[in-house]
Amino acid sequence: MEKVYRKFLGDSVSSTIDFKNYFVEYKSEIAKVYGPDGEIGVTHAFSNLIKFTEEQENILAHTCSIDKLDPPNPVEKMDVEPLYTRPELYEKIPAPENCCLRTVQSVLSRSEADQEEIVRASKYRGRKITLSDEHKLLNRDMHASDDVVMTILIYAPYSSVKHYNGKFNKIVDKRPRVSQELLVLGSQTLDVLRDAILCVEDFNDTQGDVSENPFDNDGIHQSRAKYPSAMFYFGNNFYIDTREATCKDYSESIREYGEKNGIVFGETRSMEESFFIDLQLKLGHPYVYRHQGICEHIIVFKNARLIHFYDPRVSHLYPLHEAICPSRARFCNICGSLIAKWCVQDCERLPNDPSYLCSDCFKGYLYKDGKKICQFKAYKFCDAKAIL
Secondary structure, eight states, X not given: OHHHHHHHHTTSSOOOEEHHHHHHHHHHHHTTTBOTTSOBOHXXXXXXXXXXXXXXXXXXXXXTOGGGGSOSSOOOOOOOOOGGGOGGGSOOOOOOTTOOOHHHHHHHHHHHHHHTTOOOOOSSOOOEEOOOSGXXXXXXXXXXXXXXXXXXXXXXXXXXXEEEOSSSEEEEEOOXXXXXXXXXXXXXXXXXXXXXXXXXXXXXXXXXXXXTSTTOOOSTTBHHHHOOOEEEEETTEEEEOOSSTTOOOTHHHHHHHHHHHTOOOOOEEEGGGOBGGGOEEOTTOEEEEEETTTEEEEEEEEEEEEOOXXXXXXXXXXXXXXXXXXXXXXXXXXXXSSBOOEEEESOTTSSSSSEEEOHHHHHHHHEETTEESSOOEEEEOOOGGGTO
């Protein structure tokens, strides 16, 4: 299959890398640079690579000291206050005191939310760093260069939507967009990546219309629990999730297609028995993750390196979400301030069909004493903003 992509990708991908053999050789070389505590030191590195006398090492350490970066006349720090702490910059009309109007209360609550720097929807989707320094408070069980860290990009599901413009059907392709960036260890198995990938399709409710008893909030009806099958396609091999008896082998139909079209595939292996360090892949090459039947994600291995001194060296924290790309949320059609949790259809009290409502508006507008006040269908709705 890599021959299909070759003419499109060009030189943007690396050659096939055998990670296990590569890092065994690389680790033996990098050991000459690391100090006993796993931190890179100039003196230790040069003393191993170049035979210096002790006097020469001291001169080199003094010359390369970070204290040399301090300017002779340091600039005094300026006291800059953030804009949101200076309300005098903005002219606001104060709300009436003791006003019980819901519209006024809603405006006041939104003002408070804005001061907390909550961004609801941005035209420009950025990259939100999710790593924190909390790992520094935990007991470290790894040293620098003990394991391999791989950076993996997970793309949002790709879809082509047909639109009718009055003359012909036009297919509009949405460009692939990175959804998550994860860090995994080479010593981990592939099933931990499958569990770490966040996709709204795994959290969809499978009960259908629940308007008669909508407030059953357990998670046993999520599609991930009912349909646990999943598959990775890495390096022309298929990796199947076989942890549950109900898991299906998604590679069977693909192999049948390959036999009919002269495409040769590799082996089919188990996720939970396959380690990242044993993979042979190309960095920058698009691979595939498939789950929930037809939901497919592009997966790209961005980088692979030895874990270093400044990484979180706590093994149970991995896979680690290094960054996410926020998506636009679907807000309630009534209040417009909370994320929608319900999809309502065939309701005469709502102007839109379907309508998306938050839990408060759904319960307060369509139910009285726990019973429906009109005929409609209600489905639990999971927005991507709620999980990412």
